[in-house]
Amino acid sequence: MTRFIIRRVIQSLILLWVIMTLSFVLTRLAPGGPAALYFENKNIGPDQIAAIRKARGLDDPLILQYFRWLWQTITLDFGESLSYARRPVIEVIGAKIGPTFQLGLFSYLLALAGVPLGVFAARRRGKWGDNVVRIFTVVGSAVPTFWLGLVVIIILINTIHWFPQGQGTGGLGDWFIHIIFPALILSSGGVVAFTRFVRNETIEVLSQDYVRTAQSKGLSARKVSQQHVLRNSLIPVVTLLGAYLPGVLGGAAITETIFNWPGMGQLFITAANARDYSVILSILIIGTFLTLVGTLMADIAYGWVDPRIRYS
Amino acid sequence: MSELVNTTGKAATTLAARRKRNQAQSFFAGAFSRFSKDKISMVALVFFVVIALSAIFAPFISKTFLGYTYEELDLTNLLAAPGTANHLLGTDELGRDNLVRLLYGGQVSLTVGFLVALISAFIGTFLGIVAGYFGGWIDDLVNGTYQIVANVPLLFLLIILSIFFKPTVFTLALTFGLLSWPGNTRQIRGAVLSLRNRDYIDAARVTGASNRRIMWVHLVPNLVSTVLVVAGFDVVSAMLGEAGLSFLGYGISVPVPSWGNLLSDAQSHYTDAPWLVYFPGLLIFITVLCVFLLADGLRDAFDPRLRN
Numbered sequence: 064m065t066r067f068i069i070r071r072v073i074q075s076l077i078l079l080w081v082i083m084t085l086s087f088v089l090t091r092l093a094p095g096g097p098a099a100l101y102f103e104n105k106n107i108g109p110d111q112i113a114a115i116r117k118a119r120g121l122d123d124p125l126i127l128q129y130f131r132w133l134w135q136t137i138t139l140d141f142g143e144s145l146s147y148a149r150r151p152v153i154e155v156i157g158a159k160i161g162p163t164f165q166l167g168l169f170s171y172l173l174a175l176a177g178v179p180l181g182v183f184a185a186r187r188r189g190k191w192g193d194n195v196v197r198i199f200t201v202v203g204s205a206v207p208t209f210w211l212g213l214v215v216i217i218i219l220i221n222t223i224h225w226f227p228q229g230q231g232t233g234g235l236g237d238w239f240i241h242i243i244f245p246a247l248i249l250s251s252g253g254v255v256a257f258t259r260f261v262r263n264e265t266i267e268v269l270s271q272d273y274v275r276t277a278q279s280k281g282l283s284a285r286k287v288s289q290q291h292v293l294r295n296s297l298i299p300v301v302t303l304l305g306a307y308l309p310g311v312l313g314g315a316a317i318t319e320t321i322f323n324w325p326g327m328g329q330l331f332i333t334a335a336n337a338r339d340y341s342v343i344l345s346i347l348i349i350g351t352f353l354t355l356v357g358t359l360m361a362d363i364a365y366g367w368v369d370p371r372i373r374y375s
Numbered sequence: 376m377s378e379l380v381n382t383t384g385k386a387a388t389t390l391a392a393r394r395k396r397n398q399a400q401s402f403f404a405g406a407f408s409r410f411s412k413d414k415i416s417m418v419a420l421v422f423f424v425v426i427a428l429s430a431i432f433a434p435f436i437s438k439t440f441l442g443y444t445y446e447e448l449d450l451t452n453l454l455a456a457p458g459t460a461n462h463l464l465g466t467d468e469l470g471r472d473n474l475v476r477l478l479y480g481g482q483v484s485l486t487v488g489f490l491v492a493l494i495s496a497f498i499g500t501f502l503g504i505v506a507g508y509f510g511g512w513i514d515d516l517v518n519g520t521y522q523i524v525a526n527v528p529l530l531f532l533l534i535i536l537s538i539f540f541k542p543t544v545f546t547l548a549l550t551f552g553l554l555s556w557p558g559n560t561r562q563i564r565g566a567v568l569s570l571r572n573r574d575y576i577d578a579a580r581v582t583g584a585s586n587r588r589i590m591w592v593h594l595v596p597n598l599v600s601t602v603l604v605v606a607g608f609d610v611v612s613a614m615l616g617e618a619g620l621s622f623l624g625y626g627i628s629v630p631v632p633s634w635g636n637l638l639s640d641a642q643s644h645y646t647d648a649p650w651l652v653y654f655p656g657l658l659i660f661i662t663v664l665c666v667f668l669l670a671d672g673l674r675d676a677f678d679p680r681l682r683n
Binding site: 081092202207209214217221309316338347 | 523645656
């Protein structure tokens with residue numbers, strides 16, 4: 064187990080390093096060179112640019128710049144944002160993590176609706192209840208979620224002449240009515256994934272010998288399903304919790320943009336539109352980091368809840 | 376007498392036919408016949424072929440039947456509703472015919488979808504076979520790379536890359552494909568692991584077959600079904616991914632619109648022209664649904680045990 068964790072941590076660090084190095088290379092490739100990242104102003108003369116280059120250490124050897132940049136990034140010094148009044152990038156992003164966390168957590172909770180749905184479908188395998196769930200998952204896998212969001216907005220506009228934009232300003236009720244629609248849209252992929260996954264797992268577990276043993280020794284159907292089937296079929300869900308995280312972060316970019324939710328995803332898109340390289344590259348790094356931590360935790364939790372898994 | 380001869384002759388032929396029917400079908404023939412008997416798959420196939428053909432022949436169809444090109448402006452009919460002013464599915468804010476643009480839109484979306492599937496199925500299959508067959512450090516290396524690539528925040532990276540390097544159909548498909556093989560590798564590797572210890576592989580090795588021959592002659596044909604299914608689901612995720620990317624404005628910028636681009640343009644017309652939102656999304660949905668059902672149907676056809 065310890066070896067497994069160490070190996071996964073090393074893998075995570077390698078990916079983080081690859082993404083960071085890629086970001087560094089991209090800042091050097093940015094139109095106008097790295098100096099343009101700091102001052103995208105045509106009125107600045109050549110001697111001023113030279114001064115900036117010197118002050119920022121841009122004339123140093125590339126390898127030195129690279130390690131300095133790496134150290135700054137590790138210590139969360141992401142430089143200044145171009146489009147947000149030259150505020151430190153970490154401040155700009157920090158203000159957006161909260162809303163994205165709310166939205167992400169909410170959609171995770173909604174996505175868990177897939178668990179009972181999957182168990183339900185597996186128990187009624189082949190009957191119409193199962194078929195309804197399967198049609199739902201097939202349709203859900205094929206529908207572009209951002210389009211679904213747009214259609215929901217159009218329907219809301221045409222029926223109640225209102226649609227959620229931003230976080231709302233009122234109390235808890237106002238917050239809820241603003242978060243529920245984007246969270247539903249963001250969770251749609253997750254609900255489908257969880258349902259399919261849990262259905263397959265439950266079907267698998269139902270055919271195991273220990274379930275037949277439990278049934279034949281006269282346990283009630285409820286006891287069998289609660290103590291033998293459910294427990295075993297839910298174990299792998301833990302890994303899905305981790306695997307779903309990149310999807311939530313990527314989906315947040317689209318969902319937050321559609322619903323104007325002030326989170327990291329929306330910030331990423333507005334910064335990309337403004338060609339604010341330092342912000343988008345920092346979000347890439349932070350997003351990668353969060354994803355890695357999430358999947359790593361899920362993997363470790365998997366080994367912990369399932370004693371049969373002894374990672375070698 | 377002659378009647379009797381006749382009937383026995385007939386009986387003989389039906390008997391031969393029955394015997395032929397009962398003969399073990401080849402793996403692919405069996406799968407194909409199961410697939411062609413599956414109603415859902417066939418309906419999906421028909422829909423998909425119709426959509427693909429109308430995308431391929433978009434120039435011809437729009438010229439001969441609809442009378443508009445994809446960039447022709449009808450300035451007297453801006454944002455015309457569907458069915459009005461000789462525009463079957465309405466027009467956009469510049470008076471361009473929505474249906475014509477939708478027909479063309481399929482070209483980019485389908486090309487990207489299938490190119491990505493081709494690339495990632497190729498990489499996934501290659502790495503899956505190598506990792507599963509050789510095991511050991513090669514397997515570890517592939518697994519390690521798999522873990523790394525699987526955790527890349529795909530959408531963020533694609534957007535950033537598209538800012539720095541304006542993507543073409545091919546480069547977008549290439550980056551997408553290079554980042555989406557991990558799922559395939561895992562599936563193929565699993566399939567190889569279960570095949571590797573079969574008797575006929577041992578037999579081949581005993582007779583002195585090289586690794587390359589075993590992989591090409593004994594493994595690859597047995598993996599075709601898995602690869603086809605995996606590639607089908609790749610098309611699904613690639614088409615949805617391209618649509619999302621184009622919707623955000625970071626897809627392929629070509630004169631010909633893609634369905635995602637059309638949706639992106641439609642955003643500012645939620646209220647006054649909702650049909651510009653409805654139809655591109657509906658087409659993405661139907662096309663992706665067809666591919667999904669076809670992949671699902673193929674999987675069932677190749678592995679009837681999975682069926683309910």
